[in-house]
Amino acid sequence: MKRMTSRVRVAGQTIPVDEWRPQAGPTVVFLHGYGRRPEHYRMLEHLAADQGFRVLAPFLYPNNALAQPPRSFRACVALTRALLQELASQDRLQGSYTVVGHSTGGSVAQCLANLHPTPGAILALNPVMPVAYGPWGFVTRAARIAANQLLGRSGPALRGWRLHLRHGGGQLANLLRRADVSWALAKDLSGLQLQEIRLLYDACGSRGVRFDLPSAVFQARGDEFFRVPSDLRAWMGLVFDRFELRELRDLRGHEWPLMHPELAAQKVAAWIVGRARLPGAEELTRLTA
Template identity: 30%
Template sequence: MSEARGPVRHRHEGVVDGRRVVWWSAGEGPVVLFLHGWALSPASYRDGLARIADRGARVVAPALPGFGGTAELPPAEATLAGYARWVTRFLGSVGEDTPVTVVGHSFGGGVGVRLAHDTPEVVSRLVLVNSIGGAVWAAGPAGPRMMSERPWWDWGLHLQEDLGPAWALGRVVPVIVSDAATNALRNPFAVWKVAELARTADLRAELDELRRRGLPVVVVWGRQDRVLPEASLTALRLALGDVEVRTVEGTHSWLITDPDAFTEIITNVLGDAPLAPLLEDTPSAADEPEAPAS
């Protein structure tokens, strides 16, 4: 184990399936397994993760395969289900007791959904933060347009917009650009492959099954997200049914720009406390007209 600079307390290196894995941990208490977003690593979220640990949780945050120094998965395993299986083996290799609270951002949310669906004994509750899986890009008169139809240039345009307003640039740009650039240079194929997984992920059936099982799920969403538009959130909510959905001010990466809000949300979830007044309620899926079936 080697010490890391910055608020995340410990950086570890080990082996899962005979391949290198890098992960971060901090704190003592109920375990929060954090799964990061596309092209990033836990380093991008270190401020919020350290503060959650300081509030009485044990945060465990692996760099997912292909990112942050963790070896990529074999090609046959490079699917959302394959990533979820890897997470289960990772938890066993580092000796973490399960079930755990899983917090997944963006691509990490999709991995969390498959983890909860495929290995329910591992996940006690799930927090989806601007997560992939809703699969819908936009509503239309002929029915929903799927995320897989979205042009790559449109993804790139809105990803650039997601860097946020001027007040956040000083924090977001150095963190995200440094992390993403390092991952892209180290393993460009993995970055591309995961981008394609995120773009085409349709987890509505898995989300519906989690609803049927009664798994506690909280959805938290930055209202100004353009990387995953509102139609995707609506589809995700419809699949989950009467789930707790809260919104915050911010873009797709709001939890990086506002670690205090992120800390408060996760602390309240762990303590089963109400999230208001920090967050605003959104109408339940039952209050909205159902989207046409795809």
């Protein structure tokens, strides 16, 4: 499977976009979490492409190399909308497409229902639930991931004290910059109460006009950071006529798409084939059965 990385100029910034391109197949836009980068999901993306999907994975949100990363949830949504509209103008979305997001990317995906061109379906994998935790729930997670990256546990190990001195300063500066942006976003997310989230999604629904497109939340059990509000179905029903909440009893933890990429790719592909009305999706049935 062939992967290419292009750079798209939008909103005054240059955003890298990974693209996994089979010969043909429906398009899936994958949105990563704010403490992650598309590289962390490449196994999942590769497996999804192997099942016949054309996957686009932009580098968004604070944990990236953008000159001015978004510092609020609304800014994340605005940047994503601008990027997808630019990709559409370049004819890279190629008709109907599905938006799939994990963590913050999942919550952003749910706010794209009134985007033009309209997605064919929206799927959120363990999206952030701001009503469940204060800012420390976000910050401790981001700090742990960043520390692992700095110490080489999530990438090439830093070998020897000379290498630590040579590269540690630049990595530390980048870590501090990301921590500042992550803290700003964490405070914004933790301050969004359920009513505000409901109003935000209602605004996404063009002032109460509900969308007749498939939308779902896949939530693994034992998410150590976020839990599903008891009335999630009700307030998501304000936006989507066809909404599904699926508890994944065979999986645990917030990072399950990263820990089990093959299973995640199968579940995503099966849901798209079963729910979405995408050109070419029917042809994938034999691959996801």
